[in-house]
Amino acid sequence: MLSIERATEGGVREHGGSSSSDERSDSSPLEQKEGGVREHGGSSSSDGPSFSSAKAENLKANDRSPHKKKRGFATRAIHSGHDKSDPHGALTSPIYMTSTFEFETAEQGGARFAGEEGGYIYTRLGNPTLNELEQNLAGLEGAEACLTVASGMGAISSVFWTFVSPGDEILVDETLYGCTFAFFRHGMEKFGISVRHVDMRNPENLIREISDKTRIVYFETPANPNMRIIDIRAISEIAHSKNAKVVVDNTYATPYLQNPIALGADIVVHSATKYLGGHGDLMAGVILSSAEDMEQIRYVGLKDMTGAVLSPMNAFLVTRGLKTLELRMERHCDNGEKIADLLEASTKVEKVFFPGLPSFAQYELAKAQMRRFGGMIAFELNGGHDAGLKFLNALELCKIAVSLGDAETLVEHPASMTHSTYEPEERMRFGITEGLVRISAGLENSDDILADIEQALIRA
Ligand code: 3LM
Numbered sequence: 001m002l003s004i005e006r007a008t009e010g011g012v013r014e015h016g017g018s019s020s021s022d023e024r025s026d027s028s029p030l031e032q033k034e035g036g037v038r039e040h041g042g043s044s045s046s047d048g049p050s051f052s053s054a055k056a057e058n059l060k061a062n063d064r065s066p067h068k069k070k071r072g073f074a075t076r077a078i079h080s081g082h083d084k085s086d087p088h089g090a091l092t093s094p095i096y097m098t099s100t101f102e103f104e105t106a107e108q109g110g111a112r113f114a115g116e117e118g119g120y121i122y123t124r125l126g127n128p129t130l131n132e133l134e135q136n137l138a139g140l141e142g143a144e145a146c147l148t149v150a151s152g153m154g155a156i157s158s159v160f161w162t163f164v165s166p167g168d169e170i171l172v173d174e175t176l177y178g179c180t181f182a183f184f185r186h187g188m189e190k191f192g193i194s195v196r197h198v199d200m201r202n203p204e205n206l207i208r209e210i211s212d213k214t215r216i217v218y219f220e221t222p223a224n225p226n227m228r229i230i231d232i233r234a235i236s237e238i239a240h241s242k243n244a245k246v247v248v249d250n251t252y253a254t255p256y257l258q259n260p261i262a263l264g265a266d267i268v269v270h271s272a273t274k275y276l277g278g279h280g281d282l283m284a285g286v287i288l289s290s291a292e293d294m295e296q297i298r299y300v301g302l303k304d305m306t307g308a309v310l311s312p313m314n315a316f317l318v319t320r321g322l323k324t325l326e327l328r329m330e331r332h333c334d335n336g337e338k339i340a341d342l343l344e345a346s347t348k349v350e351k352v353f354f355p356g357l358p359s360f361a362q363y364e365l366a367k368a369q370m371r372r373f374g375g376m377i378a379f380e381l382n383g384g385h386d387a388g389l390k391f392l393n394a395l396e397l398c399k400i401a402v403s404l405g406d407a408e409t410l411v412e413h414p415a416s417m418t419h420s421t422y423e424p425e426e427r428m429r430f431g432i433t434e435g436l437v438r439i440s441a442g443l444e445n446s447d448d449i450l451a452d453i454e455q456a457l458i459r460a
Pocket residue numbers: 151152153154177179180220224249251252270271272273283284285402403404417418
């Protein structure tokens with residue numbers, strides 16, 4: 001597991017580089033405990049025939065390793081989870097575009113439904129292409145189990161519909177992705193679940209607000225859009241003292257930069273639409289947790305409540321995206337730092353929100369908890385709202401678009417776009433100002449991004 005001590009070494013500006021990823025522990029998904037069919041039908045601990053063979057092959061490959069050293073992040077992202085049972089030895093696994101699986105006999109079908117025999121049943125319960133991706137992601141996040149779903153919102157809603165009941169209370173941070181905020185405010189509350197916002201930047205606030213009714217504590221770190229950082233370890237300790245589960249949205253950081261489970265979180269969610277997929281060409285979501293929690297999330301949350309099943313085609317694309325995640329994240333981080341430096345030096349800019357700037361209020365916490373600082377930056381221009389819109393319209397290379405983590409640099413205006421779900425008064429209270437501009441640093445050559453931002457600042 002990535003200890004906080006190890007993470008502490010990671011502030012890029014001081015320690016940078018990717019070599020430390022080689023020392024990350026490999027909580028191999030292949031070590032997951034095997035279970036009954038209800039588990040096999042899904043991916044959390046599948047050991048269907050193909051999986052057993054993949055396990056044997058991977059163990060052999062490990063035996064051949066001359067160094068017996070934990071493998072690095074990129075190596076695992078490229079190799080882990082690969083099912084080697086293909087009859088033709090395909091290096092890239094075929095995509096199992098099938099909704100259902102044939103049983104050899106009626107008794108076999110019954111046995112699989114009863115949880116007495118491994119093997120696939122129906123893609124909403126599990127699919128080999130999704131399983132490969134899930135095994136890989138579980139290892140990268142250091143989780144016992146992983147479930148892939150159709151979108152980030154599908155991940156969040158599948159978790160909540162699994163664990164909350166009327167009368168429960170959930171405590172969420174103030175700054176959340178706009179649709180997550182709407183899910184809590186307009187979704188959960190309609191069903192008798194109390195949702196309260198707590199400024200979790202200060203863990204003392206959680207101590208004051210948490211109660212015996214609190215079922216889940218939820219936050220993003222870094223938070224969308226204003227980059228607030230939450231101390232995962234401190235919040236988890238407080239939540240666990242009241243038996244509440246901690247759910248962290250790790251979309252902004254990715255498992256490459258931060259592993260919340262190692263810091264005490266119970267469940268991690270991702271919008272894989274973003275960095276994990278990495279190319280802006282798919283929608284996908286990810287959930288990571290203990291095998292025990294995942295049993296319920298898969299067979300209650302996903303199977304019966306949301307049905308937010310990931311297409312095998314999109315699972316294949318995310319698996320492909322993971323092969324370059326480390327390379328891409330290093331470049332996103334490099335470009336993010338350069339953009340933040342440029343903005344901070346500009347006389348047109350009032351304030352920059354980027355956790356890698358020493359001037360950022362939570363710089364030390366970000367350094368302790370993240371390996372690098374990511375590629376997301378928010379800033380306010382002196383001219384406020386109008387200057388922000390002028391800046392967007394003056395861009396020539398960077399795209400005006402929501403979403404993040406793509407190859408293209410994307411720029412948007414949270415108050416009128418991603419966070420228009422908040423009431424204006426709430427946005428003000430929660431630090432999402434009208435003039436805030438958000439940048440997702442892409443993978444272009446940094447000089448070209450910086451030149452475009454510079455000319456747009458002049459015209460803003
Ligand atoms: C956006 N965000 O531009 P999907 N969690 C986080 C997110 O940022 C998002 C989700 C979950 C944006 C999408 S706005 C219409 C476009 C931290 C999405 C939801 O369901 O895969 O989109 O993930 O900030």
